[in-house]
Amino acid sequence: MKDKGRRSRVTQILLSVVNNLEHLKIPLTHILSATNDFSYTYRIAILDDVQFYRAELEHYDKENHSSKRQNTVIIKRYPSDRRHKFRGEKQFLTEIEILSGGVKHPNIVNLLGFCVEDSEMILVIDNFSNGFLDDYLGNLKDNTWEKRLKICIDVAHGLHYIHSQMEDQKMIINRDICTYNIGLDENCGAKIVYFGDSVFLPPDQKDEALYLDWIGREYHIDPEYKKTSKVKRESDVYGFGVILFEILCGRSANDPIYLKESDLGLAHIARRSFSTGSLEELIDPIIKEEVRENGFVLNRGPNNHSLHTFITIAHQCVAETQDQRPTMKVVVNELEKALLFQTNNKDNPKLLLEDIKQATQNFHNDNWIGGGGFGKVYKGNLQDGDGSKTIVAKRLDTRFGQGEQQFLSELQILLHYKHENVIGLVGYCDENDEKVIVYEYASRGSLDRYLNDTSLTWVKRLNICIDVARALDFLHGGVGKQVKVIHRDIKTENILLNNYWKAKLADFGLSLICSINQETDYIIDHACGTRGYVDPLYRQSGFLTIESDIYSFGVVLLEILCGRSTFAIHKHEGHFLPDFIKNNFEEGKHAEVVFEQIREQIMPQSLTTFQEIAYQCLHLDREKRPTIKKVLMQLKKALVFQVSYHSFMKAKFLQVH
Numbered sequence: 001m002k003d004k005g006r007r008s009r010v011t012q013i014l015l016s017v018v019n020n021l022e023h024l025k026i027p028l029t030h031i032l033s034a035t036n037d038f039s040y041t042y043r044i045a046i047l048d049d050v051q052f053y054r055a056e057l058e059h060y061d062k063e064n065h066s067s068k069r070q071n072t073v074i075i076k077r078y079p080s081d082r083r084h085k086f087r088g089e090k091q092f093l094t095e096i097e098i099l100s101g102g103v104k105h106p107n108i109v110n111l112l113g114f115c116v117e118d119s120e121m122i123l124v125i126d127n128f129s130n131g132f133l134d135d136y137l138g139n140l141k142d143n144t145w146e147k148r149l150k151i152c153i154d155v156a157h158g159l160h161y162i163h164s165q166m167e168d169q170k171m172i173i174n175r176d177i178c179t180y181n182i183g184l185d186e187n188c189g190a191k192i193v194y195f196g197d198s199v200f201l202p203p204d205q206k207d208e209a210l211y212l213d214w215i216g217r218e219y220h221i222d223p224e225y226k227k228t229s230k231v232k233r234e235s236d237v238y239g240f241g242v243i244l245f246e247i248l249c250g251r252s253a254n255d256p257i258y259l260k261e262s263d264l265g266l267a268h269i270a271r272r273s274f275s276t277g278s279l280e281e282l283i284d285p286i287i288k289e290e291v292r293e294n295g296f297v298l299n300r301g302p303n304n305h306s307l308h309t310f311i312t313i314a315h316q317c318v319a320e321t322q323d324q325r326p327t328m329k330v331v332v333n334e335l336e337k338a339l340l341f342q343t344n345n346k347d348n349p350k351l352l353l354e355d356i357k358q359a360t361q362n363f364h365n366d367n368w369i370g371g372g373g374f375g376k377v378y379k380g381n382l383q384d385g386d387g388s389k390t391i392v393a394k395r396l397d398t399r400f401g402q403g404e405q406q407f408l409s410e411l412q413i414l415l416h417y418k419h420e421n422v423i424g425l426v427g428y429c430d431e432n433d434e435k436v437i438v439y440e441y442a443s444r445g446s447l448d449r450y451l452n453d454t455s456l457t458w459v460k461r462l463n464i465c466i467d468v469a470r471a472l473d474f475l476h477g478g479v480g481k482q483v484k485v486i487h488r489d490i491k492t493e494n495i496l497l498n499n500y501w502k503a504k505l506a507d508f509g510l511s512l513i514c515s516i517n518q519e520t521d522y523i524i525d526h527a528c529g530t531r532g533y534v535d536p537l538y539r540q541s542g543f544l545t546i547e548s549d550i551y552s553f554g555v556v557l558l559e560i561l562c563g564r565s566t567f568a569i570h571k572h573e574g575h576f577l578p579d580f581i582k583n584n585f586e587e588g589k590h591a592e593v594v595f596e597q598i599r600e601q602i603m604p605q606s607l608t609t610f611q612e613i614a615y616q617c618l619h620l621d622r623e624k625r626p627t628i629k630k631v632l633m634q635l636k637k638a639l640v641f642q643v644s645y646h647s648f649m650k651a652k653f654l655q656v657h
Contacts, residue, residue: 026113094197099125130185136184173235376397459642
């Protein structure tokens, strides 16, 4: 009777939840039609009595409830027979609650619809055309080490999101992280596809454990959880660590080759091999070139830096106790570092710490030229062949345990996005807990020093603006890349000038890389940047778009015009430059905001063109801000007006004389 009561309560909860999701309901007749009454030919897998089908199903317009087109989807059919119905209801209820409850991430499957009719319980989710990761392990021979790393990073991002990045401080423990529950799309992008046994972790229970009957796959389950029933986020980390070793070795954790050696499977063997220094023997031979007497040589697989970074973090993940395992934030950082080492293997500008110390006189105070949230910046002379070259070294301040992500972000961008108006990377160091990025030296320093310098003529100022606009055009996708870079901290302090007044955009520690073709045009992120420059809509809502960079660039343009920084204006006027400009423009005082010492130089058409585009950049409605291409075009036009005017005046002067 007790069991019957429990089942009845689950059924009641199930009905109340699905009744609130009317817009996601799909008639059973449509699913039966799409699968030909659940024909075997459409079925792709059976996992724990849940049947998976791949089929074409009509896509519904949620507003109008009208079909628009056929989409390939995955249909999950939960068991409804008496023996499995109670567990099936619980899993179905948990999945629909989680996937419809604000869990949105590129590496977590989307809930497209559901059906609860007759005795059927069905979820409709994204298609993963390459099947489950477990099935795909045998096909990894066709994938380079770089592709394998990207699969790992995808899953890591999904786990990091549910562990610590959800809104309202929600946290989820998946409890069944394994290769069976990871789907791969047509590009081998990985998504976590199963949450049937997941649990919400209350916000006030961050570092505490839940005590639940253990559940999961025999060779992926956290041994401490299995032994004590204590489940934490670190339990997911363990399962993910097993996945890392499966991808490294190209075999399932319960492959007979491992069970023959230990009935505890791959994780146990990997820990033992790591301690004896023989782990490389387990690596998938497909990615090895050969083994020579003098060492381990890799072909399509990892270089030494990438391999060492990957193996170290994988080993930490499968530590036997929960408190020895890293957080998923740390795991993501280490895997991205491994990818960074791998993708830059051919031309890896890694520098020795000793060489950087020698160049900067051991980071001596006499060589210190500035700094910020990342750490201190030093000038130095680095040995370059028979001579030396002047460089700038930015040293991460590790005292507060911060900056790791900024270091990786900046390094990734500077390695992959080279442009004449983006500061050049000389090299980097990640050694002995020291993280240093070394740049080309910009002899004139940052633009903020020259705002009120009369030697910076209007033509020079226009050329600097055009240089920065070119850099932003490149980063926002102006060269046809499949991703765009949002800088997030555009300000005069981050615009450097060389001896010829050429401008170079710098400081990419806060920058974000996102796909040009992503479904939404914004990233939801904790707002960051510099007061006086940051887009007010981004600061208020956390919605970041490339138009946020446009706003910040608009502030820079007007600082260059005014000859004063936004901070100087705030100090004297009580508000930052955007409000100061707005007030003056509304009162028709356009000319009064221009730096007095260059006012006479500026040709009226040049000034009007410049002011109009700069003012548009500050529009509070993002959709009314110009694209960087339009800004660049108008700045060039302002320069043409100015140069043409000077040429005309010069010709006129020569005629007179």
